[in-house]
Amino acid sequence: MVDRPSAATRLALVLAPTSGTGSKQLYFAGLVAGYTLMVAVSAVEMVLDPQFLAALGLIAVTTVLALVGRWDSRPLAWAALIPVLDIAGVALIRDLTREVSMSVSLLALIPVMWLSARLRRTGVLISLFAVTVAISVPALVRAGELDSMILAHALLMPLTVLQIGLLTEGALGLLDRRNERLQKTVAKRETMIGELDASAQLLQSILDTVDVGIVVVDADGHDILMNTRQRRIHALATPPGNDDPGEAELLLRYPGTSLPIPADERPVRRAVLQESFTNYLVATGPPGEGSAAFSVSARQILDQRGERAGAVVVFSDVTSYLETVRSQEQFVAAVSHELRTPLTSVIGYLELAQDDLDLSKETASYLQVAHRNAEQLLVIVGDLLQDQVSRSGKEKLVLRPGRLSEIAEHSVESFALRAEEAGIALISNLQPTPEMPVDTARMQQAVDNLLSNAVKYTRRGGTVTVATGMIEGHAELRVTDTGIGMTAQEQTNLFTDFYRTETARNSDIPGHGIGLSLTRRIVVSHNGQISVRSQPGEGSTFRIRFAVE
Template identity: 60%
Template sequence: MDALLSLTQRLGRVVSPSGGTDSKQLYFAGSMVALTLLISISRLELVITAPYLLALGVLALSTVLALVIRWDELRTRWAAVVPLLDIVAVALVRDLMRDTAVAVSLLAFIPSLWMAARLRLPGVWVSTLAITVLITGPIVLRAPFIDSLTLAYALLLPFTVLQIGLLVVGGLQVMDGQNRRLAEALAEKDSLLDTAATSEQLLTSIIDSVDVGILVVDREGNDALMNRSQHRIHALASPADVVDPEESQLLVRYPGTSATIPPGQRPVRRAVLGETFSNYVVDLGPPGDRASVSTSARQILDHHGEHAGAVIVFSDVTTYIESVRSQERFVAAVSHELRTPLTSVIGYLELARDDQELSPTTASFLEVTHRNAEQLLLIVEDLLADQGTRSGPQELQLRPHRLSEIAQQSADSFALRAANAGIMLETEIAETPELPLDAHRMQQAVDNLLSNAVKYTPRGGRVRVATEVGSTYLELRVIDSGIGMSAQEQTNLFTEYYRTATARDSAIEGHGIGLALTRRIVVAHGGQISVRSTQGTGSTFTIHFSLDGADGADGTDGADG
């Protein structure tokens, strides 16, 4: 038991960042001796050469110094002597075995990490310089000719040592900060446990969310951690003439536009305010050098379930966005070719409707066909105007219309499609008062809701379209008995290109466009749209208009919520 305790204490001194010079050196010397024994089994002639014996002599010298001198009583910078001698020993062995075992260079990581842990940044720079001179230098000098590949090969080891050293220093600095906070709370056991649990939860959240750029904010909204990629992204969004910009000064725009996103709707501010979201795309940087970034945020909770901060992840999706825009250009070209025949179809439909000898049934079919052809032409014209999902409708042509009539027309249009899918389409449409509406746009919004309801409801299910008029409001509801969705999925439902995991797993076709466009149309009319859903039992989408004019501001303010 005593031997195990002694071994544990010795290992603790080996990994200690601030002491244990003798233990660290014995650990390294043991590694070198083990390597020497392995080499001597097959290539004894290498071990008895002058360079190898010199390397063992240097190793012996550094080990004696580590065991004899009381390094903890000397000034900190003297701690570099022993690991520097170890690097010399590794360099001698590596140069001797340059043609057979270049991996010996990896042993230099041990004393390099030792110096980084003990001396922090000065140790990183000293070890990097030593490896560059002692290992990289001979590689370059022995090269038959020097080109970029030779330099890249030679500089790989010192560059890697530098990066790992900086990571070690950064990790130790974070650890030091945590230790200081824990030390201050040591007097209170409960406070210590709370801090430890919060730190564990923070670390878990960061590991689970790592992608590219990572920003962690505390419960007050202050930056707690920002990785190197996020520093680069932050620099891209910072104005050239501002050293430490505030959130409102950062160059953050809506995708593909020059319109600046208000501070309250920017990713970090939304996360600070407690929102959880995914795939929120923004453009960063000046117009000529912008990058498209997809952002996601997750809230951090302590073990009491209370809010402790947030993790925001930034992913560069510039290439993907450019691909999407190329597809949009392709769609616009196809739409241009569709517009002419569609116009001709509508013209001939109008001529056919003028025939006085048509039966009522045929006239009804022609009416539905004509209305849907006009709706299709409207969509084609939207694509040609490069509106689509990114900017919504251009202008509303407001005229007095009844939402109940629009709902009935949508139900009529989808009746055959629902019947073919084995779905019962029901209506409960109460006459609504006239409102200033763009009938084509509102028809498009209601059609999108009905299309989704039919698409996500299995055969044998029900879809119901209903309108309701209250004393101060009117509502249109589309209710289905389909697959439904989780609360988290409902949070992101009106985000462009977002599709629920249930929809993807069910292999149901779609692009995540319709609901985002529907929402913009409703909000542009001064209304509100909401969803209530339970996974496996169906969804209810509600379009709400206030009859006292109170919805306009609310609907607009919540457009990006």
């Protein structure tokens, strides 16, 4: 079944300047038919006049030719035939009705515009010639004696046709130039889009070859780029039955624990909150076999104006590395533990041997050296054991019920005098926190370290604020100062052993870079979390959080 063109399609063909010959002719024939019906109502004898019928017959034949002929495939010169015949038909009707109506001449403007649109300047000239020959010349011949009035009436139609033809040609020429510019712009844009697509495909291919997960987010936190490796990591952290989880729903927890990471402390969320960090450890999935650990780093993205445009977050799989380190630590701890028993026995027997009064001076001297070195070796083994326990974050804790707010209160009391002597306002806002299992002595050490740093790195006249309370089901402690602050890069290495910021070193403030790494180990050993936010010259805020059941 052949689909008939819709009314909108036919109208488009009527308005098209270079196609739709049949549609244009049907439109013109319809106007002539409408005019004929209106004339027939009052003067049917005029419509039945042979000249009027000849004109209608000419237009009918022209319409048939327009519909059956393949005019769009013929040479362009043939395009003038149909509108010229229409002008001839209008001329016959005008000649017959000249005494009662001259306005029928306006029908000739339709094929004139058609010719001007199709053949442009050539069409204008053909239209001018056809109207002059078919309408103006017969009018002058019938007039007999010529005067200026007759001449003006005869030339009015050709001049009108010339003006309308030139306006049509000019308007279409302007549209052609605009279309040409638009096509060039579209072509250029398509080329640029193609190049961008190729660059994006190249970038995606490069990212898919690296063995780390990469996700790029915009300023609002929406994912705009993710490589294949990151999709696999995302799948590992996706809860069963949830195909599109939000950041807070992902199965992310602290390595070695079943404690989920709070939403605001998750890597991508931290990056969205304009944090930059390095080596932030997270684990995915439920604890046990199949779980994976990742070291996450984030950097902020700036646009050409220096304004934040988003962030890039990189996930590196460190599961095997952590397992290797854990195995090494267990091996060293086991060897150290096994060495202590024979060393203790050796020292005991050396002490018994030294008690023998019959020993010569030389032998007693040898035994004394051996005893001294054995004790030194025992100290080294003990230190090695303690170092392995400490570095694994598994401090030997004596857990008893305690309150974080009370520990903070004791720290504030201890540092009140030091803050006063340094000219620093020490403010406390200690809201009670519930009891939780805590090694009070070790946690006191961690809080004291934070408060000590806050006072040490805050200038005279500054403020240090200590606050505790319950936030989103977590017991939280915050130590905020108005001190020297830190850059984003400095914050990424802050909890590393022996690390000190460049600002601290340049300020001649004493320190060894141990306190914060020790504080972090104490907090992690309590299944807690420590974080920092800081701006250079504006101060810092350290936050400790513990899940309270």
